[in-house]
Amino acid sequence: MSSYNLTHLAQLEHEAIFIMREVAAQFERPALLFSGGKDSIVMVKLAQKAFWPAKFPFPLVHIDTGHNFPETIAFRDQLVAETKSRLIVRYVADSIKAGRAVEEKGPNPSRNSLQTVTLVDTIEELKYDACLGGARRDEEKARAKERIFSARDEFGQWDPKNQRPELWNLFNGRKHVGENFRVFPLSNWTEMDVWQYIAREQLAIPSIYFSHDREVVNRNGVLLAKSPWITLLPGEKYEQKRVRFRTVGDATCTGSVLSTASTLAEIIQEVASARQTERGTRADDKRSDTAMEDRKKKGYF
Amino acid sequence: MSDSSSPAHSDQHYLSMDLLRFTTAGRVDDGKSTLIGRLLYDSKAIFEDQLEAIERATEQRGEETLNLSLLTDGLRAEREQGITIDVAYRYFATPRRKFIVADTPGHIQYTRNMVTGASTANLAIVLVDARKGVIEQTCRHSFIASLLRIPHLVVAINKMDLVNWSEARYNEIVAQFSEFASRLEIPDIKFIPISALHGDNVVDKSAKSPWYQGGALLYTLETVYIGSDHNHIDARFPVQTVIRPNNDTHHDFRGFAGRVAGGVFKPGDEIVAQPSGLTSRITALHGPEGQLTEAFSPMSVVMTLADEIDISRGDMIVKANNPPHVTQDIEAMLCWFSEKKLQPGGKYLVRHTTREAKCVLKAVRFKVNINTLHKVEGDLDLGMNDIGRVQLRTAVPLLCDSYQRNRATGSFILVDEFTNATVAAGMIL
Incomplete structure (x- = not known):
């Protein structure tokens, strides 16, 4: 059987x-x-x-x-x-x-x-x-x-x-x-x-999920991308980093992570060894418990 | 914890992993949260930010040991009152399997939550405190697991460290439980002596129980055979919806979409549509990954037939030599969920597979004391969290099997026509 x-x-x-x-x-x-x-x-x-x-x-x-x-x-x-x-x-x-x-x-x-x-x-x-x-x-x-x-x-x-x-x-x-x-x-x-399914089905995804160079500012541990909607606070500055995004939401509240993962296989490896949840990069969830x-x-x- | 990635996710290993759904039930102090916390932590399903968050919350609450229940008790009211309100689902994976845990609270709404968690589970873990042995709550949890036909039960005898890992005590509890379980219908029961707090026999086998011959809990969860948990004998295909694209490439396509609820279907099979009794032959089966040579439970497929026969949502495609019961008179075990008591003679909506029908509750036959499994004499009132045997009469026939034979075609829910609330879950006898 x-x-x-x-x-x-x-x-x-x-x-x-x-x-x-x-x-x-x-x-x-x-x-x-x-x-x-x-x-x-x-x-x-x-x-x-x-x-x-x-x-x-x-x-x-x-x-x-x-x-x-x-x-x-x-x-x-x-x-x-x-x-x-x-x-x-x-x-x-x-x-x-x-x-x-x-x-x-x-x-x-x-x-x-x-x-x-x-x-x-x-x-x-x-x-x-x-x-x-x-x-x-x-x-x-x-x-x-x-x-x-x-x-x-x-x-x-x-x-x-x-x-x-x-x-x-x-x-x-x-x-x-x-x-x-x-x-x-x-x-x-x-x-x-989700990542395994994207890999199995070979789905196209926005480029910002893959590693790229971008100007970011570190605000309370969240690496926010440079955008017209963010005003730098005193002492803050933009730095060029190699990053990718684990979730895609608003530029004002979605942080990037330092990453060199440029293929789906590398992203899956990275997610498997991640020690932070993906929402750990979301400033919107950090507002309260x-x-x-x-x-x-x-x-x- | 090392930073290296787990082998579970390398080399496309995930293309061969399967899925086990299990449920746990118990009180706050029997070590359930600790056990789940340990399984999650040791399989790397708890992340640093989650751990930090519960460390912070534990501290704010002025508690000394890390309160792992805060991982699952996420709602504001739960944190304020220190209780679990609802079934929480947790996820973890090992190189062999992915696991979905339905974590159900033991105190309030216990029946409703346990029944909900158990309805989709392959396996239940019942925790027994080694100091207390088999208590009322153990019986209640095991009875619900049996009633919901969970095929595998693991009795985790916890806090073995507090009885000095006594083999005699362990054997005593195994005997106690086995005597009680002889009245249940659970085909596979395993016993494991553990200490959730110290991790003995949870992920790895412990040196403290040399007399115990079986595997650690995680090993059991990883290896229990679940291939035969679905019914692969009685072909059942409840139709969800009809797919008619009406486009140029598929001009005459008329496919019946649904989830196989039992048995195996193959192209070429002769079928009967119920309740009409019209017959035809399967021309093709389409799955998410293309054409299929066979379809079985719980696959979602689209079926095309050789003849244009009238079939719509709520109908069932079966094989000629093996029909379901077609009946308006249903005998069932019912779990009542609503604050409003069951009304004998009352009218409800029944949802069974993809069919919805009006029904009248003809009679309550008896009510069960879920702690002793005895009938409650002289009391036929079914209120919230009560379980009893009832008789229903439906407005149109249901196409069903006994729940014992098939969980998918033997289960139903009752809906209150006026509030639309789900007021009961039923298992057809």
Whole structure:
């Protein structure tokens, strides 16, 4: 008898595809939240596989803070063209202009938490009832407790104490009018799984994930890239370093790491020996011990 | 810890690693957090910044020893109250396997959380304090593992250092547990004497227990055979959605997408669509990596058929000689999750595979005392965290097997029609 075993990556892939199809079957207006980062690139690939040979039945939605690395935006547009998918972009800057959000003060005002306003407005405007996201449970301890089908109230808020139990592969996506879901097909993936999958599938990723020379400033241990949105504090200066990014978020809050890894194989080696989590480079999570939970309760991704 | 990379991730080794999901349950003081912390730390799944964060938090709380539960207790309310509210999922890998740990709290909401964690697990670790032996909680955890048909159970007899690594004490607990377990249905039970605090028999075999012939806990987790945990006998394919591209290259393509819930399907197989009873033949199976010569559980595939027959979400593709039960009358064990008690005669929605139907709860047959496994006489009230046997009548037939035969086609949840909350989990008898 042949052995009916699947590798861990194959099991994760089959699970994620099942979840995406459940979303298409249970909801009327789903969308895939796309940031241009590695997790959302994996999500797009899985969506293609889940509905092949049809196109995946939802648009990509990018909540643009305006603080992106230009490489990420170029990559996004190329991916959209190649996959012939529909892209919808909404800008945090527009929310600020409309007076719905207020720019932070300080030397590196982050628009990270302002994204919530734009995101919730976008969901309302376009009447999305389920937003697929690439968040993983290994990223952060509040995420470790979030359901794969995460019910949000009409304000997009997450209530960690009142989550629906999630058993077997039975996902309960029932909701009242105005409520919506965030769905996380990569919940059980780790950073390593994502990299291994990118390597297995030979997926293209933005160049900033690979080692390159860049001017950075060391702020509280986070190596922030030089950008128009960062003001140097007294005593700070930009230095040329060989770096890469482990996550891709806003330039104002995503730090780089010193690295010479210039191929996927080298990145996998580096991730395997890393002694810091990838979110260790995120200034947005360093704001407090429960920063992620607090943002999610307000409607964050 | 050395800085060298683990062999788990070199040389494309990951293309041959498999996956074990296990669950642990217990109280704060039985060493569960310490055990998980050790497995994570020794397999390098805890990073420096996480360790520093919990060191800081431990200090702020004025505690002396590193509080590893802070790794998993991430929510504000949990940290404030020092309790675990919910199932937390943790991940680690060794060169042989990737592990997903469903860490469930033992005190509040224990049944609901344990049942949730157990529903997807291949293996359960039950911790026993060597000083206390088999207590009520041990029985409760083992019963839930048995009820949820977790095929492998590891009884980790912890704090062996506090009983001087006494072989006699170990044997006494093994005998105690074995007597109790004779009433359970768990095919594979292993006993391991450990000290989670000092790491004995956790990752490496300890010199302190020369009388113990088995392997260390991690070795057991790495080598337990899980290839037969899925049903590969009864072919079951619940249809999730129909894929119709309507584009030029695939003009007439009509594929049925779903996850194989049992058995093996091959191109050329004669199939029957349930509940219609219409027959056809499989022309092709498409998986995430292209065309397949066979599909088995838990693969997500798209199936194309030789004939245009009417099949939609909620239907099931099976083989002619091996049909599922097609029935509107369901006998099941039910775990109740809601603060609002079960209403006899009440109407709920049942979600079973990809099918949703209205149902009425006809009767509660009996309620189980989950500590003793005895029936509770004269009490048919199912409230939060209660388990009992019930009878349901569904509005349309379910296509099901007994949970004992197939976890995927024998399980269901009940949803409250008005609040949309998931109020119960059921296992078909």
